[in-house]
Amino acid sequence: xxxxxxxxxxxxxxxxxxxxxxxxxxxxxxxxxxxxxxxxxxxxxxxxxxxxxxxxxxxxxxxxxxxxxxxxxxxxxxxxxxxxxxxxxxxxxxxxxxxxxxxxxxxxxxxxxxxxxxxxxxxxxxxxxxxxxxxxxxxxxxxxxxxxxxxxxxxxxxxxxxxxxxxxxxxxxxxxxxxxxxxxxxxxxxxxxxxxxxxxxxxxxxxxxxxxxxxxxxxxxxxxxxxxxxxxxxxxxxxxxxxxxxxxxxxxxxxxxxxxxxxxxxxxxxxxxxxxxxxxxxxxxxxxxxxxxxxxxxxxxxxxxxxxxxxxxxxxxxxxxxxxxxxxxxxxxxxxxxxxxxxxxxxxxxxxxxxxxxxxxxxxxxxxxxxxxxxxxxxxxxxxxxxxxxxxxxxxxxxxxxxxxxxxxxxxxxxxxxxxxxxxxxxxxxxxxxxxxxxxxxxxxxxxxxxxxxxxxxxxxxxxxxxxxxxxxxxxxxxxxxxxxxxxxxxxxxxxxxxxxx
Numbered sequence: 074x075x076x077x078x079x080x081x082x083x084x085x086x087x088x089x090x091x092x093x094x095x096x097x098x099x100x101x102x103x104x105x106x107x108x109x110x111x112x113x114x115x116x117x118x119x120x121x122x123x124x125x126x127x128x129x130x131x132x133x134x135x136x137x138x139x140x141x142x143x144x145x146x147x148x149x150x151x152x153x154x155x156x157x158x159x160x161x162x163x164x165x166x167x168x169x170x171x172x173x174x175x176x177x178x179x180x181x182x183x184x185x186x187x188x189x190x191x192x193x194x195x196x197x198x199x200x201x202x203x204x205x206x207x208x209x210x211x212x213x214x215x216x217x218x219x220x221x222x223x224x225x226x227x228x229x230x231x232x233x234x235x236x237x238x239x240x241x242x243x244x245x246x247x248x249x250x251x252x253x254x255x256x257x258x259x260x261x262x263x264x265x266x267x268x269x270x271x272x273x274x275x276x277x278x279x280x281x282x283x284x285x286x287x288x289x290x291x292x293x294x295x296x297x298x299x300x301x302x303x304x305x306x307x308x309x310x311x312x313x314x315x316x317x318x319x320x321x322x323x324x325x326x327x328x329x330x331x332x333x334x335x336x337x338x339x340x341x342x343x344x345x346x347x348x349x350x351x352x353x354x355x356x357x358x359x360x361x362x363x364x365x366x367x368x369x370x371x372x373x374x375x376x377x378x379x380x381x382x383x384x385x386x387x388x389x390x391x392x393x394x395x396x397x398x399x400x401x402x403x404x405x406x407x408x409x410x411x412x413x414x415x416x417x418x419x420x421x422x423x424x425x426x427x428x429x430x431x432x433x434x435x436x437x438x439x440x441x442x443x444x445x446x447x448x449x450x451x452x453x454x455x456x457x458x459x460x461x462x463x464x465x466x467x468x469x470x471x472x473x474x475x476x477x478x479x480x481x482x483x484x485x486x487x488x489x490x491x492x493x494x495x496x497x498x499x500x501x502x503x504x505x506x507x508x509x510x511x512x513x514x515x516x517x518x519x520x521x522x523x524x525x526x527x528x529x530x531x532x533x534x535x536x537x538x539x540x541x542x543x544x545x546x547x548x549x550x551x552x553x554x555x556x557x558x559x560x561x562x563x564x565x566x567x568x569x570x571x572x573x574x575x
Contacts, residue, residue: 089159089194092183095138097122097131100189109161109174109196126159134158138190141180150178150192156201158194175201199380210391231322236315239265239281251303251324253295265320270294280307281318293322301326416573419450419488419495426463430471437471439482442556446489453573454543462535462547463499466566469532470501473564477503483556493572500565505551511564514549545570 083090083103092101098121102114112125123131134150141148150158161174177195225232231248235241241263244254252268254260269277270292280287288306295301304323309316427434427441434441467484474482479502487498506514515536539547545568552565 088196089192091192091194092189093122093138093192094190095135095142095188097135097138101191106194110159128160129158137180141182141190142185142188145182145185147179147181150180156197158192163198170202170205171198174198206391231324233265233268233320233322235265235318235320237309237318239318241265242317248322251293251295251301251322253297253299255296258296265318268294270300277305290325293324414453415456416451416453417456419452419497419570420445420448422456422459422463423486423488423497426460426467429460429464430467433468433471434484437475437482439471439474439484442483442485444485444487446487450488450490450495451573451575452495452543452570454570455538458538458542462538462543462568463497465532465535466499470499470503470564473503474501479503483561485554485556490572493574495570495572497568497570498565499568500552500554501563502556502561503563505562506549506564508551511549511551515547539568539570543570 083101086103087105089106089109090101090103091099091106093099098119099117100119102112102117107113110125117125123129137148137150157173157176158178159174159176161176163169163172163174165172174196175198177197179193179195181191181193183189183191225243226246228245228247231251232243232245233241233248234243241260244252244260249258265281266274266277273291276289277291280289288304290302290304292300293303293305302325304325305320307318307320309318311317423443470484474484481502483502485498485500487496489496514532516533536547539545547566547568549564549566551562553560553562555561
């Protein structure tokens with residue numbers, strides 16, 4: 074009866090079971106082994122295992138069997154070169170990592186008098202593929218993080234990231250050069266105020282306490298006790314439920330061009346917004362990857378990891394990783410200065426802008442309505458500068474919708490081409506701009522926001538980019554319109570740009 078029960082278990086278990094003597098002769102070969110190896114028990118029983126699998130390392134296997142019998146205890150068979158004992162080919166699948174079944178081998182004593190051992194063969198292919206793909210995803214994320222660090226270090230402005238108490242955490246490469254920090258300087262032992270001249274400290278303290286976006290001129294103290302005048306900008310963002318301050322420093326010791334300063338101020342203010350947006354966008358995908366990986370591990374530990382579950386989970390991880398990667402690529406393009414004019418599609422620029430702003434748009438509960446009247450609107454110019462201009466308009470609309478507590482929030486985007494020009498219209502339902510200031514909104518430093526919430530450079534830069542860089546026109550007017558049977562009013566920005574002549 075015991076033998077029947079043993080045979081029943083061996084034939085129904087979803088793992089390989091074979092019995093060997095110390096000379097590697099096969100005494101038992103269960104149904105799982107038959108199915109996987111295509112070798113019947115009657116063909117291999119009482120024959121030497123090496124006659125069928127000559128590539129097995131007989132020295133290692135024999136030594137493991139002898140050790141198991143001598144110690145009367147289980148041992149594990151591990152090969153340094155390959156992760157299997159039996160060469161079992163797998164069906165070819167497009168995204169397969171391995172061509173051979175990966176195995177975990179346990180050898181246990183079976184009959185000490187007859188010097189027999191039982192060998193358990195476990196299929197670990199799914200687990201090893203999971204570990205491989207997770208490691209690959211982790212490596213890709215680490216590479217993107219390194220790329221993000223390189224981008225920060227490539228900035229021509231000093232950048233300091235600190236906690237809410239002003240303790241420095243990260244200073245980019247140019248920032249260290251500006252501050253003349255020694256190589257052995259411990260960044261985390263420094264405070265923001267350590268780099269501020271005594272006569273500027275009161276001003277900096279007030280701005281630090283406010284926690285709002287501020288741009289102002291101060292004197293910065295280097296680590297060697299020398300000073301230089303600088304334009305600094307600071308913004309507080311939420312990262313992993315902790316407040317972080319991003320501060321930028323522009324050395325204006327030899328700065329002669331006022332327009333260049335204004336341009337960089339606007340770019341840095343936008344960059345701060347983008348970094349905050351990326352922090353928001355990454356939080357949920359990273360949580361999703363962590364949860365999915367933990368779930369796979371739990372399923373494997375419970376012995377319930379199925380191929381479909383694995384594939385679905387890995388597809389989700391890969392998709393999420395690709396989204397994070399694209400976010401960094403879009404941000405990289407946003408902060409990169411255009412050096413030469415390139416040909417681009419206006420539709421693609423809008424899509425990239427919406428990707429960059431995806432986090433804050435969702436957080437603000439804004440619905441984007443896009444009306445593309447033409448598929449290809451091809452232009453030649455500076456796409457990254459145009460991206461900055463459009464981001465400024467959409468961000469402005471978002472702020473007004475929030476400030477005025479509009480319940481149903483819409484931003485409409487229309488694209489079309491007429492004759493030799495392409496047109497982009499962006500309008501909202503925030504009730505428009507007051508008639509007494511609508512003619513001033515493109516002036517530098519003009520803002521309707523509280524001075525702690527904006528620099529007044531966004532729309533000025535938009536106007537300058539469209540006019541000077543893109544050879545176009547931008548106008549604004551109040552517009553009444555109907556959407557889904559309701560009447561609305563809002564500010565409408567119309568951008569006219571020349572089409573590229575093929």
